[in-house]
Amino acid sequence: xxxxxxxxxxxxxxxxxxxxxxxxxxxxxxxxxxxxxxxxxxxxxxxxxxxxxxxxxxxxxxxxxxxxxxxxxxxxxxxxxxxxxxxxxxxxxxxxxxxxxxxxxxxxxxxxxxxxxxxxxxxxxxxxxxxxxxxxxxxxxxxxxxxxxxxxxxxxxxxxxxxxxxxxxxxxxxxxxxxxxxxxxxxxxxxxxxxxxxxxxxxxxxxxxxxxxxxxxxxxxxxxxxxxxxxxxxxxxxxxxxxxxxxxxxxxxxxxxxxxxxxxxxxxxxxxxxxxxxxxxxxxxxxxxxxxxxxxxxxxxxxxxxxxxxxxxxxxxxxxxxxxxxxxxxxxxxxxxxxxxxxxxxxxxxxxxxxxxxxxxxxxxxxxxxx
Numbered sequence: 001x002x003x004x005x006x007x008x009x010x011x012x013x014x015x016x017x018x019x020x021x022x023x024x025x026x027x028x029x030x031x032x033x034x035x036x037x038x039x040x041x042x043x044x045x046x047x048x049x050x051x052x053x054x055x056x057x058x059x060x061x062x063x064x065x066x067x068x069x070x071x072x073x074x075x076x077x078x079x080x081x082x083x084x085x086x087x088x089x090x091x092x093x094x095x096x097x098x099x100x101x102x103x104x105x106x107x108x109x110x111x112x113x114x115x116x117x118x119x120x121x122x123x124x125x126x127x128x129x130x131x132x133x134x135x136x137x138x139x140x141x142x143x144x145x146x147x148x149x150x151x152x153x154x155x156x157x158x159x160x161x162x163x164x165x166x167x168x169x170x171x172x173x174x175x176x177x178x179x180x181x182x183x184x185x186x187x188x189x190x191x192x193x194x195x196x197x198x199x200x201x202x203x204x205x206x207x208x209x210x211x212x213x214x215x216x217x218x219x220x221x222x223x224x225x226x227x228x229x230x231x232x233x234x235x236x237x238x239x240x241x242x243x244x245x246x247x248x249x250x251x252x253x254x255x256x257x258x259x260x261x262x263x264x265x266x267x268x269x270x271x272x273x274x275x276x277x278x279x280x281x282x283x284x285x286x287x288x289x290x291x292x293x294x295x296x297x298x299x300x301x302x303x304x305x306x307x308x309x310x311x312x313x314x315x316x317x318x319x320x321x322x323x324x325x326x327x328x329x330x331x332x333x334x335x336x337x338x339x340x341x342x343x344x345x346x347x348x349x350x351x352x353x354x355x356x357x358x359x360x361x362x363x364x365x366x367x368x369x370x371x
Contacts, residue, residue, distance in 0.1 A: 007138055009114040011085055011122070012146045014132040019122055021085070023138035025106035025113030029146075030083035031153045032056045034134040035301065036123045038280035042348020044105075047081050048074040050165040050188030051257060051299050053230040054156075056134050057081040058119055065102035068093030075190040075347060079109045080165065080230075083136045085122065089115035112136055130275045131156070131301060156301060157273050161231030162187040162239070162258065166209035173206060174198035180364055183207060183221035185246075187239070187258045188229025192347035196354065197225065200361045210238065213245035223252040223364045226259025228343065233261035233271050233302055240265050247337055252363040254356070255339030257300055263339045264304040264330060267314055274326075277301035278342075281349035284322040285329075285342060293322060296342040297349025303327065303341065336363050 006022035013019075013034065036058040037046055043064055046052065064086045084106070093101045106113050114136050126132065135150045165188040173184075173194045179201040184194070186206050197204055205219055209229070216224065224246045243266040246253055255263045261271050278298040285296045303326050309315050319329030319340060331338035338360075344353035 006116070008141060009136065009138040010141055010143075010146065011114060011117060011134060011136050012143065012150060013125070013134045014150060015129060016147075017125060018143065019117050021114040021117035023113070024089040024091075024115040025084070025103060026110045027138045028110070028112045029135065029137040029139055029149070030056065030112045031133065031135045031150065032082040033131055033156045033301070034058065034122075034126055035131060035277060035279055036060055036119075036126070037299075038282065039348055042281060044069050044073045045075050045348045047079045047084070048076045049190060049299060050076050050080050051190075051228050051230050053080040053161050053165050053188065054082055055230075056083050056085060056136060058085045058122055060119060060123055063088045063090060065090035065093060067095040068098035068101045069105045070097065071099045075192060076165070079106075079111050081111070083112040083114070085114050085117050085119065085136065087115065087117060087119045089113055112138060114138070127276060131277060157232055158235050159231050160235040162209045162229040162236060165230060167206055168208060170205060170207050170211070173204040174202055176203050178203040180223065180361065181205070181219070181221045182223050182225050183216040183219055184225045184227060185209065185211065185216070185239075185242070185259070187227045187262070189227035190343070190345060190347065192345040193225075193227060193256065196345045196357045200357055202361070209236070211242070213242045213249070216246070217249065221251070222368060223254070223360065224249070225360075226253065226255035226262055226339070228257035228259060228299075230258070232273075233258055233265060236262070247332065247335060251336065252360060252367055253335075253337035254360040256343060256345070257341060260330070260339035260341050261302060261304055263332075263337060264309070264315070267312060267332065269308040269312060269315065270305045271302050272305060274301055274303050278321070281346070283342065285353075286320050286322050288318055288320065294352040295350045296328075296344070296353055297346040298342045300341060304330075336367060
């Protein structure tokens with residue numbers, strides 16, 4: 001077997017820590033907040049998840065690329081991560097029905113990949129020090145020059161990113177003769193969320209993130225959905241103003257991830273930047289009503305304040321994270337509104353929480369029967 005030598009590459013963290021690796025994808029320089037995902041499968045769905053926009057992804061699984069890529073296993077039109085950092089990057093793949101190997105996928109997307117990195121050491125470092133910005137380079141290896149570039153990268157705190165991934169124009173999804181009509185506020189929606197709603201008899205109209213409540217209302221939906229997305233939820237006050245109006249409308253509302261945070265902020269709850277965030281497909285969550293644990297897919301770097309929620313008589317906590325007791329779900333008292341911080345649509349991940357879509361549909365059915 002003939003081995004090809006790989007170009008040297010560097011990962012430089014904001015605190016000055018340096019890790020060395022090899023170039024395994026597109027040659028370039030990429031910046032963003034450094035985060036890690038613990039999932040052993042589903043890397044393609046992760047790379048295309050709009051909630052990861054602008055982030056440098058570390059995969060903790062030792063091998064990435066074993067099963068190549070498939071054109072249907074995407075959550076958006078293209079990759080949303082800034083770059084990939086991994087231990088072993090497979091150039092070939094072993095999978096019947098695969099559409100190609102992962103290296104070609106990254107080359108076509110013009111995304112940087114750094115392999116042969118001690119990812120355990122990187123994860124241990126940011127697990128202890130907290131999430132931070134970083135820069136990866138396969139072109140420029142001068143540390144001082146990279147430090148100067150890194151200083152110009154904005155912090156994730158205060159950064160509004162939904163406008164970079166939200167649809168620019170409204171569009172329809174699903175059968176227009178379906179039983180229910182759902183207005184989706186696209187803050188960076190994953191495709192599998194739309195599929196989960198369509199499978200439950202919904203015709204969807206997906207609206208850009210800057211859409212007014214009045215425009216969504218005029219379509220006469222049976223319910224409103226607030227999607228996932230990237231960035232700091234406190235940095236989009238115009239969205240929060242519209243969410244307040246959506247809540248006051250009275251029709252059923254369901255929010256996921258950033259949509260969950262937007263719903264909480266609309267009711268006077270603050271959000272905060274988490275030390276590391278939750279990213280993976282095996283996070284345990286307790287449903288406080290059923291007392292059952294759910295294994296969930298998660299991807300968020302912000303959370304809603306536990307103290308604020310406990311002191312807010314309008315809000316009831318429905319789900320808690322069993323690892324760190326952070327809030328994973330809420331519902332509004334006296335309102336037909338609920339939300340979760342995690343991803344019940346999974347993709348990738350377990351299907352333990354798909355019942356939440358059924359609850360949303362049932363809420364709509366009850367509301368329509370009462371009208």
